[in-house]
Amino acid sequence: MLTLALAALIAAPGPVTDIPAWTRPLSRPLITFAGEYPQNTCDILHYDLTLEIFRETSTIEGITGILLTSPGGAVSDIRLDLIDLVVDSVWDATGPLTFNQDADSVFITLSSPVSPSDTTEIFIEYGGTPYHEAWGGFWFHPYVTYQMGVGVYSANPSMGQCMFPCWDHPNDKAEFDFHITVPDSLYCVANGDSAGVQFAGGKATYNWTLDQPMCTYLAAIAAAEYEVLHDSTDSRIFYYVYEWDVEDALASFVNVDLMMAHFESVYVPYPWDCKFSYVETPKGDMEHLSQVYHIASAINGSTYYDWLLAHEMSHMWWGDCVTETEWSDVWLSEGFATYSEAIWAEYYGAAEYDDYMVNDIMIPYLNSGETFPLSSPSTPSQYWSYTTYQKGASVLHMLRYVLGDTDFFDCLDSYFAAYAYSNTTTDQLRDVIESVTGGDIDWFFDTWVHGEGYPIYEIDTNWQPSGSNWEVSITLGQVQIIGPFFEMPVEFLIEGVSEDTLVTMWHDIQSQNELYTVSFEPVSITFDPYHHILSTALMGVEDQPLPPAGGTETFYLIPNPCRLSTTVSWPGMEQSDLKVTVFDIAGRIVRTTSLEAGDRYLDVSDLPSATYLVELRGEGNLRQVSRMVILD
Numbered sequence: 001m002l003t004l005a006l007a008a009l010i011a012a013p014g015p016v017t018d019i020p021a022w023t024r025p026l027s028r029p030l031i032t033f034a035g036e037y038p039q040n041t042c043d044i045l046h047y048d049l050t051l052e053i054f055r056e057t058s059t060i061e062g063i064t065g066i067l068l069t070s071p072g073g074a075v076s077d078i079r080l081d082l083i084d085l086v087v088d089s090v091w092d093a094t095g096p097l098t099f100n101q102d103a104d105s106v107f108i109t110l111s112s113p114v115s116p117s118d119t120t121e122i123f124i125e126y127g128g129t130p131y132h133e134a135w136g137g138f139w140f141h142p143y144v145t146y147q148m149g150v151g152v153y154s155a156n157p158s159m160g161q162c163m164f165p166c167w168d169h170p171n172d173k174a175e176f177d178f179h180i181t182v183p184d185s186l187y188c189v190a191n192g193d194s195a196g197v198q199f200a201g202g203k204a205t206y207n208w209t210l211d212q213p214m215c216t217y218l219a220a221i222a223a224a225e226y227e228v229l230h231d232s233t234d235s236r237i238f239y240y241v242y243e244w245d246v247e248d249a250l251a252s253f254v255n256v257d258l259m260m261a262h263f264e265s266v267y268v269p270y271p272w273d274c275k276f277s278y279v280e281t282p283k284g285d286m287e288h289l290s291q292v293y294h295i296a297s298a299i300n301g302s303t304y305y306d307w308l309l310a311h312e313m314s315h316m317w318w319g320d321c322v323t324e325t326e327w328s329d330v331w332l333s334e335g336f337a338t339y340s341e342a343i344w345a346e347y348y349g350a351a352e353y354d355d356y357m358v359n360d361i362m363i364p365y366l367n368s369g370e371t372f373p374l375s376s377p378s379t380p381s382q383y384w385s386y387t388t389y390q391k392g393a394s395v396l397h398m399l400r401y402v403l404g405d406t407d408f409f410d411c412l413d414s415y416f417a418a419y420a421y422s423n424t425t426t427d428q429l430r431d432v433i434e435s436v437t438g439g440d441i442d443w444f445f446d447t448w449v450h451g452e453g454y455p456i457y458e459i460d461t462n463w464q465p466s467g468s469n470w471e472v473s474i475t476l477g478q479v480q481i482i483g484p485f486f487e488m489p490v491e492f493l494i495e496g497v498s499e500d501t502l503v504t505m506w507h508d509i510q511s512q513n514e515l516y517t518v519s520f521e522p523v524s525i526t527f528d529p530y531h532h533i534l535s536t537a538l539m540g541v542e543d544q545p546l547p548p549a550g551g552t553e554t555f556y557l558i559p560n561p562c563r564l565s566t567t568v569s570w571p572g573m574e575q576s577d578l579k580v581t582v583f584d585i586a587g588r589i590v591r592t593t594s595l596e597a598g599d600r601y602l603d604v605s606d607l608p609s610a611t612y613l614v615e616l617r618g619e620g621n622l623r624q625v626s627r628m629v630i631l632d
């Protein structure tokens with residue numbers, strides 16, 4: 001998402017001195033599901049959205065038809081999510097139904113109980129001014145009216161409830177039909193394939209249909225004076241762009257067909273029986289099913305944002321088709337999509353893959369100072385974090401190393417086959433790996449996924465003649481204060497003047513010493529020469545991070561969006577002086593300043609209204625980047 005992929009956003013190429021590598025549009029998501037994750041009492045099979053958009057009043061009116069059954073037992077009462085929009089009436093084939101509504105819920109009593117062998121369809125008429133938070137929700141923009149399906153500032157990240165009454169959690173998927181009425185000067189795109197358009201009375205009603213199951217957070221519409229471009233080599237791919245960006249779009253989307261072919265060869269064929277597309281929107285990126293919302297500023301005539309296009313496209317497999325059951329397993333979407341950026345880099349070669357993994361994924365994670373476990377984010381800024389995205393991707397990179405390419409991709413294929421169009425968990429991923437490989441993988445998951453931090457290695461090597469050969473002694477230990485001991489196979493490249501050899505130590509005890517015999521005189525010994533392991537050995541000695549004892553979380557700005565001023569909240573770094581660099585969206589530095597410990601006030605009164613990237617550098621070589629929106 002947005003990126004969520006929650007999409008990360010990199011500065012554009014140009015006259016840039018120091019481009020911040022990563023950011024995500026987060027400030028303070030308040031994700032708190034106390035106790036059990038919400039379970040739907042019914043099983044929703046199909047949503048039929050009839051919606052009219054009134055741009056002059058920034059309102060919508062609609063009727064949502066919901067076809068449902070029971071997952072077990074007789075269901076008489078259901079609860080749906082709905083924010084701010086007001087329900088006028090509810091009915092089924094027998095007549096009006098009893099309902100009541102509170103701030104975020106609609107409670108409906110069915111006319112008769114539904115059993116697992118039955119279905120019933122209810123209809124809900126509603127309307128009003130739709131809600132959005134600073135990122136997700138329903139937006140009226142001067143150019144575009146659009147739904148952004150994930151919120152990063154909201155208790156429940158699912159934002160379907162801003163557009164229609166629904167069960168707004170990932171754990172109940174349904175098929176969709178859309179009938180969206182807009183002024184006939186606009187083109188409206190939605191999930192799935194077009195089922196036609198009707199024009200009448202100065203209005204146009206666009207019909208779209210998706211006959212495969214989708215989560216409500218992926219349901220979206222966008223209406224604008226779009227130019228519709230059709231890919232010349234892959235007939236499944238469309239682009240919906242502003243008229244004035246057509247030329248830039250032709251250049252910026254030039255690699256999309258190659259990207260699709262690459263993912264289809266590495267993973268499995270595109271899993272949706274409908275179009276794939278990018279839709280130009282003021283915000284982005286977000287992996288709405290079959291229609292990624294791609295931020296307008298990234299359509300700039302260059303292919304600089306291919307990594308972002310790849311991230312979102314890969315969500316069509318990872319996140320949209322195989323979806324985490326609960327938001328706390330969000331790394332199963334975002335870690336996989338971030339890893340897919342490196343898979344796309346690998347299209348250009350192994351060296352490009354390695355460079356991307358090291359410099360754009362592993363080192364930014366290490367510099368973030370985050371050390372909390374991947375599998376159980378428990379505070380707001382842990383959800384949309386370097387851990388979820390970059391450490392998640394690093395875990396997949398390391399799994400590929402420990403399993404080998406053949407088993408790793410066999411595991412991905414089996415995992416996809418088992419959970420496509422459905423939901424999954426971290427434990428289910430582990431179980432698939434064990435079943436495909438026939439071996440135990442808990443040793444890996446227990447530390448890298450469920451444990452904290454990362455290893456900091458201490459290495460001692462020496463060699464001496466031994467008859468006609470040389471005996472190499474390698475002693476390896478781990479000295480991290482945070483986190484467990486990380487059992488791993490560790491490679492060493494022993495190099496002579498004209499020969500070399502690669503040896504592997506299965507590192508499972510502290511201060512482990514192994515002797516290796518080689519036929520040549522060593523000149524150097526390199527730890528982890530192919531960068532398989534997420535460790536501080538990837539960085540220069542003087543660059544290595546030294547996070548505070550409790551680690552950090554991803555920083556946020558309060559408020560964000562802001563006017564005139566905002567404040568920095570970086571958990572764990574309250575006592576650190578901070579160096580602040582503000583970049584505009586083109587990557588130019590517009591502000592540098594310093595904040596002493598105890599001072600977290602950021603005056604932005606002289607910066608014009610726009611989106612910026614804020615980089616913080618703190619004590620211990622820590623560095624994070626996030627997004628700041630300044631309003632008029």
Ligand SMILES: [Zn+2]
Binds near residue numbers: 007311312334
């Ligand atoms: Zn993503």
